[in-house]
Amino acid sequence: MALDQVRIASRRSQLAMVQTNWVKEELGKAFPNIDISIEAMATQGDKILDVALAKIGDKGLFTKELEAQMLVGHADIAVHSLKDLPTNLPDGLILGCITEREDPADALVVNKKNEEYELNTLPSGSIVGTSSLRRLAQLRHSYPHLLFKDVRGNVITRLEKLDAGNYDCLILAAAGLTRLGFSHRIHQLIPNEISLHAVGQGALGIECVQGNSDILKIIKSLEHQETSQRCLAERAFLKELEGGCQVPIGVNSKIEGDNLILTGMVASLDGTKLIRDQTKGLAINPETIGIDLANTLKDQGAMEILEVIFKEARI
Structure with a gap:
C-alpha cells in the first residue's frame, strides 16, 4: 500500500518551526499526494530556561520527547537542528537525512x-x-x-x-x-581561526524509525551529499571523543575535489588549554576521517582535558 501520510515531530520554538515547515514544504513539493502534518511540542531544553545548559548535563535535551513520539508510533520523522542531535541515537531510530547546511559560522x-x-x-x-x-x-x-x-x-x-x-x-x-x-x-x-563551530551546525537532521524504507525513501529526497559527508565526519569525530552538545569541542570541514578536510578542537573550560589539528581523506569515507582526527587529538592530550570536564559535571 502506498504511503499516504507523513507525521513530523518538532520542537515548538520559533526557529524549530521555521525549519520544520521548510521540510514540510519541500517534501510537499516532491510528494504532492502525501498528507504531511506537524506535531509540535516543548522539550526539556525548552522548558528549563533558568539554568545553564551545561549544568543540566543531558545530551538529549532537545530531542528525547520527539524521539519518544516516533518510538510509540505517533510520528514518522523528527526534524532537528543537527547540532542538537546526539551521536548515539536510541535503539530503533536512525539519522535518515542531512539537508544542505547554511553558513555554520x-x-x-x-x-x-x-x-x-x-x-x-x-x-x-x-x-x-x-x-x-x-x-x-x-x-x-x-x-x-x-x-x-x-x-x-x-x-x-x-x-x-x-x-x-x-x-x-x-x-x-x-x-x-x-x-x-x-x-x-x-x-x-567569527573566523574559524578564533571559533570553530559546533558539530553539524547549520544543517538539519531528519531522524526516523529504522527499517521503514518508505519513509526513508521520501526524506532522502532532501539529502545534500556534500553537507552529509562533512557532517558525518564531524559527528564521527565527536562520537569518538565521547562528547555531547555541552562539551568544548569544535570543528570545521570542507571538501576540495575528492578530499574532505576536517579541523577539530578540544579546549578546557577556562580556555588555557586548547588542542587543535587537521586531517584529510577521501570524502566517500567521512567517518574514517572523523575517527582519525579524534585519535590524533587524543594523542595530544584531548582526553585528559575532557576527563576534567566530565568529572566537574558529575560533582
Missing part, C-alpha cells in the same frame, strides 16, 4: 552602543553572552580580557536581552539568525 551580534567594535577590539570587561561551552572556551582562550555571561531563551528573547543592555554582545549561530530573518543583526562572522 558563529556570529557576533552587538548592542547598538558597540557598533564600532568587532570581537578583537571590544573593550576590556565587555560582557559577552553565550550558552555554549565550546564558544566560551575558545573565546576565553583568545580574549581573556572579556567577561562571559550565560544567556538562555530563544533567539528573539536573547536579542531582546542584548538590546535591553544586559549584554554588550552575543555570540549566536549565523544559520539560526538567517533562518529567522535576522541576518541584518550579524555584525561579524
Whole structure:
C-alpha cells in the first residue's frame, strides 16, 4: 500500500518551526499526494530556561520527547537542528537525512552602543553572552580580557536581552539568525581561526524509525551529499571523543575535489588549554576521517582535558 501520510515531530520554538515547515514544504513539493502534518511540542531544553545548559548535563535535551513520539508510533520523522542531535541515537531510530547546511559560522551580534567594535577590539570587561561551552572556551582562550555571561531563551528573547543592555554582545549561530530573518543583526562572522563551530551546525537532521524504507525513501529526497559527508565526519569525530552538545569541542570541514578536510578542537573550560589539528581523506569515507582526527587529538592530550570536564559535571 502506498504511503499516504507523513507525521513530523518538532520542537515548538520559533526557529524549530521555521525549519520544520521548510521540510514540510519541500517534501510537499516532491510528494504532492502525501498528507504531511506537524506535531509540535516543548522539550526539556525548552522548558528549563533558568539554568545553564551545561549544568543540566543531558545530551538529549532537545530531542528525547520527539524521539519518544516516533518510538510509540505517533510520528514518522523528527526534524532537528543537527547540532542538537546526539551521536548515539536510541535503539530503533536512525539519522535518515542531512539537508544542505547554511553558513555554520558563529556570529557576533552587538548592542547598538558597540557598533564600532568587532570581537578583537571590544573593550576590556565587555560582557559577552553565550550558552555554549565550546564558544566560551575558545573565546576565553583568545580574549581573556572579556567577561562571559550565560544567556538562555530563544533567539528573539536573547536579542531582546542584548538590546535591553544586559549584554554588550552575543555570540549566536549565523544559520539560526538567517533562518529567522535576522541576518541584518550579524555584525561579524567569527573566523574559524578564533571559533570553530559546533558539530553539524547549520544543517538539519531528519531522524526516523529504522527499517521503514518508505519513509526513508521520501526524506532522502532532501539529502545534500556534500553537507552529509562533512557532517558525518564531524559527528564521527565527536562520537569518538565521547562528547555531547555541552562539551568544548569544535570543528570545521570542507571538501576540495575528492578530499574532505576536517579541523577539530578540544579546549578546557577556562580556555588555557586548547588542542587543535587537521586531517584529510577521501570524502566517500567521512567517518574514517572523523575517527582519525579524534585519535590524533587524543594523542595530544584531548582526553585528559575532557576527563576534567566530565568529572566537574558529575560533582
